Amino acid sequence: MIKAILIFNNHGKPRLIRFYQYFAEDMQQQIIRETFHLVSKRDDNVCNFLEGGSLIGGSDYKLIYRHYATLYFVFCVDSSESELGILDLIQVFVETLDKCFENVCELDLIFHMDKVHCILQEVVMGGMVLETNMNEIVAQVEMQNRMEKSEGGLSAAPARAVSAVKNMNLPEMPRNINIGDINIKVPSLSPF
Amino acid sequence: MSPSVRLQEMIRVIRSARTQGEERGVIQRECAAIRAQFRQGDNGSRSHNLAKLLYVHMLGYPAHFGQMECVRLIASPRYNEKRIGYLGAMMLLDEKQDASLLITNSIKNDLSHSSQYVQSLALCTLACMGSAEMCRDLAPEIERLLRASNSYIKKKAALCAVHIVRKVPELGELFTPSARSLLSEKNHGVLHGAVVLITELCERNLDTLDQCRKAVPELVQIMKGLVMSGYSPEHNVAGISDPFLQVRILRLLRILGRNNDTASDAMNDLLAQVATNTDSSKTAGSAVLYETVLTIMDIKSESGLRVLAVNILGRFLLNNDRNIRYVSMTSLQKIVQTDHNAVQRHRGTIVDCLKDQDASVQRRALELSLALVSAVNIRSLMKELLLFLSSCPLELRANTTSGIFLAADRYAPSQRWHIDTILHVLTTAGGDVRDETVPNLIQLITTASDLHSYTVHKLYRALVADIQQQSLVQVACWCIGEYGDLLMKGECEETEPVQVTEDDVLDALETVLQSHMSSPATRAFALTATMKLSTRITNNVDRIRSIVSIYGSCIDVELQQRAVEYNALFKKYDHMRAAVLERMPVIDKNSPGHINGDFTAGVKESELVKVKQVEADRPQETNQACDLLGLLGDSDQPWQPSPAQPTTAPSSASTNMGGDLLDLLGGLDPIPAPAVTVYEKNGLSIKLQCDKKMDTGVTVTFTASNSSDNDISSFTLQVAVPKSVQLQMKAPSGDVIPAQGAGHVIQTVLLNNPNKVNLKMRVRVQYSKQGSVCQDMLQIDSLPTPALQ
Numbered sequence: 001m002i003k004a005i006l007i008f009n010n011h012g013k014p015r016l017i018r019f020y021q022y023f024a025e026d027m028q029q030q031i032i033r034e035t036f037h038l039v040s041k042r043d044d045n046v047c048n049f050l051e052g053g054s055l056i057g058g059s060d061y062k063l064i065y066r067h068y069a070t071l072y073f074v075f076c077v078d079s080s081e082s083e084l085g086i087l088d089l090i091q092v093f094v095e096t097l098d099k100c101f102e103n104v105c106e107l108d109l110i111f112h113m114d115k116v117h118c119i120l121q122e123v124v125m126g127g128m129v130l131e132t133n134m135n136e137i138v139a140q141v142e143m144q145n146r147m148e149k150s151e152g153g154l155s156a157a158p159a160r161a162v163s164a165v166k167n168m169n170l171p172e173m174p175r176n177i178n179i180g181d182i183n184i185k186v187p188s189l190s191p192f
Numbered sequence: 193m194s195p196s197v198r199l200q201e202m203i204r205v206i207r208s209a210r211t212q213g214e215e216r217g218v219i220q221r222e223c224a225a226i227r228a229q230f231r232q233g234d235n236g237s238r239s240h241n242l243a244k245l246l247y248v249h250m251l252g253y254p255a256h257f258g259q260m261e262c263v264r265l266i267a268s269p270r271y272n273e274k275r276i277g278y279l280g281a282m283m284l285l286d287e288k289q290d291a292s293l294l295i296t297n298s299i300k301n302d303l304s305h306s307s308q309y310v311q312s313l314a315l316c317t318l319a320c321m322g323s324a325e326m327c328r329d330l331a332p333e334i335e336r337l338l339r340a341s342n343s344y345i346k347k348k349a350a351l352c353a354v355h356i357v358r359k360v361p362e363l364g365e366l367f368t369p370s371a372r373s374l375l376s377e378k379n380h381g382v383l384h385g386a387v388v389l390i391t392e393l394c395e396r397n398l399d400t401l402d403q404c405r406k407a408v409p410e411l412v413q414i415m416k417g418l419v420m421s422g423y424s425p426e427h428n429v430a431g432i433s434d435p436f437l438q439v440r441i442l443r444l445l446r447i448l449g450r451n452n453d454t455a456s457d458a459m460n461d462l463l464a465q466v467a468t469n470t471d472s473s474k475t476a477g478s479a480v481l482y483e484t485v486l487t488i489m490d491i492k493s494e495s496g497l498r499v500l501a502v503n504i505l506g507r508f509l510l511n512n513d514r515n516i517r518y519v520s521m522t523s524l525q526k527i528v529q530t531d532h533n534a535v536q537r538h539r540g541t542i543v544d545c546l547k548d549q550d551a552s553v554q555r556r557a558l559e560l561s562l563a564l565v566s567a568v569n570i571r572s573l574m575k576e577l578l579l580f581l582s583s584c585p586l587e588l589r590a591n592t593t594s595g596i597f598l599a600a601d602r603y604a605p606s607q608r609w610h611i612d613t614i615l616h617v618l619t620t621a622g623g624d625v626r627d628e629t630v631p632n633l634i635q636l637i638t639t640a641s642d643l644h645s646y647t648v649h650k651l652y653r654a655l656v657a658d659i660q661q662q663s664l665v666q667v668a669c670w671c672i673g674e675y676g677d678l679l680m681k682g683e684c685e686e687t688e689p690v691q692v693t694e695d696d697v698l699d700a701l702e703t704v705l706q707s708h709m710s711s712p713a714t715r716a717f718a719l720t721a722t723m724k725l726s727t728r729i730t731n732n733v734d735r736i737r738s739i740v741s742i743y744g745s746c747i748d749v750e751l752q753q754r755a756v757e758y759n760a761l762f763k764k765y766d767h768m769r770a771a772v773l774e775r776m777p778v779i780d781k782n783s784p785g786h787i788n789g790d791f792t793a794g795v796k797e798s799e800l801v802k803v804k805q806v807e808a809d810r811p812q813e814t815n816q817a818c819d820l821l822g823l824l825g826d827s828d829q830p831w832q833p834s835p836a837q838p839t840t841a842p843s844s845a846s847t848n849m850g851g852d853l854l855d856l857l858g859g860l861d862p863i864p865a866p867a868v869t870v871y872e873k874n875g876l877s878i879k880l881q882c883d884k885k886m887d888t889g890v891t892v893t894f895t896a897s898n899s900s901d902n903d904i905s906s907f908t909l910q911v912a913v914p915k916s917v918q919l920q921m922k923a924p925s926g927d928v929i930p931a932q933g934a935g936h937v938i939q940t941v942l943l944n945n946p947n948k949v950n951l952k953m954r955v956r957v958q959y960s961k962q963g964s965v966c967q968d969m970l971q972i973d974s975l976p977t978p979a980l981q
Binding site: 016017020026043047083110117121126133143146148149174 | 200203205207243246247249250251252254255270271272275276279283286287288307309315316319320321344348351352355379380384385388424427428429434435436443475476478479482483514515516518519522549550551553554555643888901922
């Protein structure tokens with residue numbers, strides 16, 4: 001079981017945290033700090049598995065992490081998960097983020113935290129691996145985004161009206177409208 | 193308008209804060225605004241506000257006031273709001289909060305929603321934070337969804353069922369049939385979920401395990417399909433077709449094939465196929481191979497297959513990728529118990545990994561090396577381990593030292609090697625050893641009787657070089673105290689003898705005593721050692737005496753007590769000193785003097801003090817026996833606490849001595865003389881009884897009883913004796929003698945007759961009866977006891 005997924009940057013600032021076991025808020029922050037402390041000490045050419053933290057789960061759990069440019073992706077798992085498998089899963093997750101955000105960078109994660117959560121929900125559910133096929137995940141996320149947009153509903157109507165007016169090409173309107181015996185002279189309006 | 197816009201504005205503002213304090217201010221303002229808006233029930237921006245709150249929560253600020261808002265949002269009909277509401281529920285709520293119960297109904301409704309995405313939100317939330325009650329309520333719904341036609345929902349329902357089974361194991365039976373039928377799905381996501389669910393059910397319930405064994409052929413078929421299929425673009429990860437599913441299936445096969453021959457047979461071919469065909473150049477392939485190896489080792493596979501598996505692991509060990517080396521060592525650890533010889537072949541590589549820079553790899557290599565120690569390779573392996581100890585990271589030191597001690601204990605080829613090893617460890621890492629090392633080492637040294645002079649020479653050298661490592665110093669002091677004479681004789685076969693004088697040795701011990709680096713226990717060791725040397729050296733006894741008397745006023749109570757006792761040993765008990773301080777006998781490993789548990793050495797010394805009572809009587813030489821009786825009879829000097837000498841008598845011997853003592857005493861007990869009535873008047877009768885306890889002393893007991901009808905009160909006896917006799921009156925038992933012989937008063941009188949004159953007594957009796965006072969006198973000319981003669 002995956003106990004927690006943490007993403008933080010090189011200075012330890014959290015970019016995404018997801019705990020699959022309940023911890024009080026200050027415990028959560030302590031875990032983030034401890035994990036950052038352990039992971040940042042590691043050299044770049046050592047293995048990606050860490051043992052020895054004491055806060056989550058005790059001796060049964062390991063930290064499996066990957067370092068991409070400015071971000072650390074850390075998965076805290078217990079012994080029932082395959083270590084190399086989780087390593088691959090992190091890769092799949094990052095590639096999915098890349099596809100959804102188009103060349104994802106740290107700022108994307110910062111400003112679209114809710115979207116990242118939704119993507120993560122398609123990959124890991126309740127601490128268990130749900131889907132590992134990148135295309136499938138991306139397809140589902142796309143569907144959900146579309147649903148969200150279409151649900152704009154009433155509140156989107158003013159926006160639609162505004163965009164419709166903006167798209168109108170006023171200079172092309174006829175100067176004289178002759179319908180039957182009605183003559184309307186259209187004043188010239190400046191485009192806006 | 194998506195909720196992200198306003199969220200992004202807030203994030204921008206927070207990021208532009210330059211200090212922590214500024215950030216806190218910004219966040220507090222935002223939270224206050226959010227709280228106000230929650231209270232207003234502003235419909236349009238509820239989801240935005242919750243999104244902002246979740247961001248703030250991630251940064252570590254309190255967000256509990258958003259919990260009710262989550263509940264409200266979940267109940268909303270709009271997808272946007274539901275989405276954020278469920279996310280909030282997963283982040284902020286948990287089963288301990290009351291608000292979580294409120295969403296049960298919403299989840300129930302959403303599970304039957306027309307849109308699959310709403311259903312999936314509900315499933316996800318239930319799987320993350322569903323409490324036991326929620327799970328019980330909603331389990332039938334989940335079971336229904338397992339049989340739905342939509343594979344997106346099915347896979348989510350399967351994992352949700354896993355969560356339910358973890359929370360409420362009894363519901364497992366509900367899901368078993370549907371789980372089995374899911375195995376015939378084509379969709380890999382659903383298959384994956386189904387395999388996880390079946391794994392969970394089998395791990396919890398043995399009946400389910402038996403039932404699912406029938407599914408082994410089906411699983412084998414699926415695996416074959418995955419392995420043999422050509423390139424499939426959708427499931428491909430680095431050339432392997434869906435390695436995640438393969439790994440899961442292999443794990444399930446492991447559980448099903450354990451301890452079961454038929455199932456294992458069905459899997460053998462498949463495992464051989466996977467092991468040979470999988471390309472292990474990438475991580476994905478290695479993951480599958482690693483899982484295959486573990487499965488082969490766990491089930492009842494044929495020996496050829498096992499050899500293949502261990503070879504694969506050996507190949508992994510030589511891989512350049514550290515991850516793979518780490519993983520292979522983890523798997524070797526799991527099989528080292530069962531296939532010890534196979535793993536032994538790779539010992540060289542494992543020992544090389546001890547020198548790796550990576551701390552995780554070192555840790556694995558250490559555990560594996562300790563598991564591989566055997567009588568054959570103990571010497572070479574110990575060399576490597578000692579080398580590792582001198583350079584290992586701090587967090588591994590304690591494990592290493594205790595591992596080394598255990599290994600040395602089990603497989604030491606010779607006592608000298610054993611002692612050398614322990615000394616080496618103490619010099620390198622003395623601060624990280626466990627407390628019971630010191631008594632264990634001392635016990636070891638006493639058993640190695642022919643190595644005493646070698647040991648004491650080595651320890652003396654180590655002591656002179658460095659007095660920082662407390663355990664080493666303690667053992668050294670003890671040895672010098674015990675075997676100091678061997679040290680000063682200056683002859684030793686196994687090692688270069690040192691030429692020391694008595695002054696040098698005492699100097700060394702004094703340095704330990706006075707150093708501020710020595711712990712109190714160490715100083716106690718040193719003081720005792722100094723004391724012991726007083727019988728082993730000839731010239732400097734005065735120096736020892738002065739050291740001991742200085743510490744009689746030490747601030748440390750333990751040291752002070754010892755010093756005072758040793759002082760007493762010098763002054764009053766000088767005749768016993770040699771006997772008390774002589775060589776200790778060999779300590780038996782499980783005797784009461786030997787500590788097996790976690791006691792410090794200091795406790796060992798004081799524990800022996802408890803045995804002192806009997807030891808004080810244990811005469812080493814025969815001329816002590818007479819003194820013993822003198823001790824017993826002499827009321828001025830009864831059991832003076834003998835100094836806490838570290839002589840452990842094997843307790844059986846001391847109890848025997850104690851028994852003998854009592855027998856001696858028993859021989860002296862006189863036959864009690866009969867009681868004689870000396871006075872009888874008005875119903876009052878006084879009886880007299882004599883006990884001769886010793887040569888010159890007599891104990892006289894007066895017993896007064898009343899046979900009349902009236903009570904006697906204020907009864908007193910006064911006794912006069914000849915001048916040379918000493919008299920001691922003990923307190924009477926009372927002064928009221930009840931009527932009709934219902935009770936009596938007993939008065940004891942001790943007489944000491946050193947001149948052995950004829951014992952005569954005059955007794956005056958005074959009492960009041962019926963209001964009148966009576967007085968009488970009686971003369972006793974001879975005491976009725978044969979022992980007087």
